[in-house]
Amino acid sequence: MTETPRTALTIAGSDSGGGAGVQADLRTFFAHGVHGLVALTAVTVQNSLGVQGFTEIPVDVVTAQIKAVAGDMGVNAAKTGMLATADIIEAVAKTLDEVHIGRDTDTPFVVDPVAASMTGHALLREEALEAIRTELFPRATLITPNLDEVRLLTGITVTGAQTQRAAAGALLEFGSRWVLVKGGHLYEAEDCVDLLTDGTDVLELSGVRIDTDNTHGGGDTMASAITSSLAKGADVPTAVTEAKQFIARCVAEAYPLGAGVGPVSPFWRLAD
Numbered sequence: 001m002t003e004t005p006r007t008a009l010t011i012a013g014s015d016s017g018g019g020a021g022v023q024a025d026l027r028t029f030f031a032h033g034v035h036g037l038v039a040l041t042a043v044t045v046q047n048s049l050g051v052q053g054f055t056e057i058p059v060d061v062v063t064a065q066i067k068a069v070a071g072d073m074g075v076n077a078a079k080t081g082m083l084a085t086a087d088i089i090e091a092v093a094k095t096l097d098e099v100h101i102g103r104d105t106d107t108p109f110v111v112d113p114v115a116a117s118m119t120g121h122a123l124l125r126e127e128a129l130e131a132i133r134t135e136l137f138p139r140a141t142l143i144t145p146n147l148d149e150v151r152l153l154t155g156i157t158v159t160g161a162q163t164q165r166a167a168a169g170a171l172l173e174f175g176s177r178w179v180l181v182k183g184g185h186l187y188e189a190e191d192c193v194d195l196l197t198d199g200t201d202v203l204e205l206s207g208v209r210i211d212t213d214n215t216h217g218g219g220d221t222m223a224s225a226i227t228s229s230l231a232k233g234a235d236v237p238t239a240v241t242e243a244k245q246f247i248a249r250c251v252a253e254a255y256p257l258g259a260g261v262g263p264v265s266p267f268w269r270l271a272d
């Protein structure tokens with residue numbers, strides 16, 4: 001009989017353009033040989049030019065999806081992406097406790113604190129930031145903010161290695177076990193350095209900057225690649241290191257699609 005693969009649950013929004021959100025998560029899980037489970041939180045209307053709007057899924061439907069799959073299929077790791085509202089965040093946090101997913105359980109939980117698209121469209125109602133800090137971060141094995149999200153969450157503008165460390169310290173205060181502060185566009189034209197720390201161990205993970213305009217879905221793909229490795233039993237530093245290597249290829253092989261920003265691509269992983 002064929003063996004059941006490891007499973008990963010994404011609690012996130014749909015991207016009609018197929019490059020970010022649950023679509024990015026599912027294709028990343030697939031590329032890792034992990035079976036993807038979905039609790040949809042919102043439906044965005046978007047294409048390569050940006051997000052035109054979104055509507056959220058009723059809270060009880062979001063939580064019912066989590067309970068349905070966790071109870072029957074089992075979840076080896078979970079992640080959140082776009083959560084849209086404080087009501088959804090609060091209900092998701094409570095439900096994760098009920099199904100034993102989170103930092104103090106055997107099932108790792110990654111929080112990608114999605115606040116806006118890179119084209120500047122809000123993907124989170126403003127009052128929901130506080131719920132991310134107080135409801136989700138204390139339950140997270142790892143949080144993966146980009147520099148814009150770091151500024152929104154801590155008020156710290158990261159301009160170099162020192163402020164990146166200060167931001168990591170401030171974020172850990174909210175209660176996650178690990179924090180990954182992604183360097184993004186910080187060091188122009190140099191390596192892109194991500195800082196991973198649990199307050200004791202500090203790892204600086206550098207990657208080569210790749211010149212492309214097509215980076216849609218990069219954050220989601222990175223977080224779901226980490227979640228895939230965690231689902232397969234890797235520890236956090238190993239999962240993040242593996243995900244850095246994975247995303248570097250995805251960015252290098254990003255493709256044009258539509259008139260705007262094309263998606264990063266996990267297709268290389270499937271090539272012969």
Ligand code: PLP
Binds near residue numbers: 215
């Ligand atoms: N749409 C959805 C549903 C998302 O979850 C995200 C990011 O998490 C985005 C769009 C934004 O993607 P990007 O900023 O890479 O364009």
